Amino acid sequence: MKLYIGNKNYSSWSMRSGVLLAAFGIPFEEVKLRFDFSADSEWNRVIAAVTPTKRVPVIVELDGFTVWDTLAIAEYIADRHPEHAIWPRDARARARARSLCAEMHAGFARLRTVCPMNIEVFFPDVGQKLWAEDEALRADVRRLDAAWSDALKASGGPFLFGAFSAADAYFAPVAVRLSRFGLPVSEAAAAYRDALLAHPAVEDWVADAMREQDFIVEDEPYRAGR
DSSP, rough: EEEEETTTTTOOHHHHHHHHHHHHHHEEEEEOOOOOOOSSSSHHHHHHHTOOTTOOOOOOOOSSOOOEEEHHHHHHHHHHHSSOOOOOSSHHHHHHHHHHHHHHHOHHHHHHHHSSTTTOOOOOHHHHHHHHHOOOHHHHHHHHHHHHHHHHHHSSBBBBBBOOOOOHHHHHHHHHHHHHHTTOOOOOHHHHHHHHSHHHHHHHHHHHHHHHHHOOOOGOOOOOOO
16 A cells, blocks of 8 residues: 655645554655745656546555545545544544544634645744734634543543544644644643654654655745745
8 A cells, every 4th residue: 555645844634644644654665845836847647647636645565555635535434444433433533533623624724724844944923924914724723622622631631532532643744834833722732742753653653754854835824035
């Protein structure tokens, strides 16, 4: 099984699937494509032959079967590996985990837009300015904080539904955003953010991202260069 991803420093969508597979020790071959969308780029040569969406992440099986979109990938991995609690075993907890992932998948647009994932650098000054000026961002973070806090209260932590699950992999990039931009959250949400960042699968992804040293101007709204 191959997992096609983009730059680890910037690709929050790739991070979800990569962290999920790594966290459960599921073997896969990682194929990283640089975010270069020029007509003759490797990206366009390779990804067009893999998925009609031309987006990452995408899983490709040995027989050529493909699965794209992070939610579909999580469900496919759960079906393929029932020995792992990819989703919580309890039906209600599982439904809530899927609800939170779907909300993340479709929502939090302002947080995504003004606080893009950028693992290798910290922007607390930018975060402070955004927080003071952007009510839509504050609303997104408040909702995120409430969702995390409710799940943690019900499960007892340290992860959203007790043990690490697809829901936690889904929110790993958000933990990065909160930490890099220094956005304020409650004590419970901060403890969960830190637990996510300390998970070995997340730490490995972050370490790889730090080693990339691949500056992509289009993904750097707050830096003109390195």
